[in-house]
Amino acid sequence: MSGTAQFGDFLQTRRSQLRPEDVGVPTYGERRRVQGLRREELAQLAGVSVSYYTRLEQGHSLSASPEVLDALATALQLDDAERQHLHTLAKPAKQARRARRPAPERVPEATVQLLHALVAVPAIVLGRRSEVLAWNRLGHALFAGHLDFTAVDRVAERPNMAQLVFLDAHTRELYADWHSKAKAVVGNLRLMAGQHPDDAALHELVGQLSAKSTDFASMWADHRVKACATAVYEMRHPLVGPLVVTQQTLSNGPGPSVVVATAPPGSPSDAALSLLAHLIRA
Structure with missing residues (x-):
């Protein structure tokens, strides 16, 4: 999907998710034929003309200023991540770019050293x-112990966490609140798709997941975006049982991110991670 199409689709979808009562728009008890706000109602809230907003939503106008984008974001009640996403989508709309297949991502040497240093902490590196x-032994054992540890060394066989969450029975069972984890995965992919509209491999991944998973297709159509920074998940690990971990994404610029899982020192979950580390060394 082009940047222009993503921009208009995002506006239309988020407009449909806002109810008049959410933003103080009176309806006077009328029967409404559209879900959410009408175009004219959102245009009024944002302080732009209806014709101009319609052109933006339909992808016929490529000149939205940062001030207009901020006004639209405020009217749509977007959070900070969603507001930035709106600005990002507006940038490629100004100049169409041909989708291309970039070279496989590489793990910087500094990240490799960090991964090796985190011996007692489950850690994986995501593109x-x-x-x-890449992953360390404990990260592999926690997130995907049923897969070949060396698969990450072969580009064509690298596991994909989005595919695992939606298409792999083991991973789906691993998260007690699978829906929450799935929404976070989709929200992050939405951000990446907006930032890299010319990444053909990313668009292929989205298409594959949409075709194979109705859950993914539904969540993707919702246009929610979410930066995967910190989240707490209850996990049901087949070797050590239930545990609660905080997953944190450590990112330094546009390159790969390191995801680590921790638990409060001395907690039952911390003991479960220690047991898992013992089991994989045995």
Whole structure:
């Protein structure tokens, strides 16, 4: 999907998700034929003309200023991540770019050293398409112990966390609140798709997941975006049982991100991670 199409689709979808009562628009008890706000109602809230907003939503106008984008974001009640996403989508709309297949992502040497240093902490390195570029022993055992540890060393066989979450029975069972984890995965992919509109491999991944998973297709159509920074998940690990971990994404610029899982020192979950580390050394 082009940047222009993503921009208009995002506006239309988020407009449909806002109810008049959410933003103080009176309806006077009338029967409404559209879901959410009408175009004219959102245009009024944003302080732009209806014709101009319609052109933006339909992809016929490529000149939205930062001030107009901020006004639209405020009217749509977007959070900071969603507001930035709106600005990002507006940028490629100004100049269409041909989709291309970039070279496989590489793990910087500094990240490799960090991964080796985190011996007692589950850690994996993810690329922008959710591919697992590297992991340490404990990260592999926690997130995907049923897979070949050396798969990450072969580009064509690298596991993909988005595919695992939606298409792999083991991973789906691993998360007690699978829906929450799935929404976070989709929200992050939305951000990546907006930032890299010319990444053909990323678009292929989205198409594949949409075709194979109705859950993914539904969540993707919702246009929610979410930066995967910190989240708490209850996990049901087949070797050590239930545990609660905080997953944190450590990112330094546009390159791969390191995802670590921790638990409060001395907690039952911390003991479960220690047991898992013992089991994989045995």
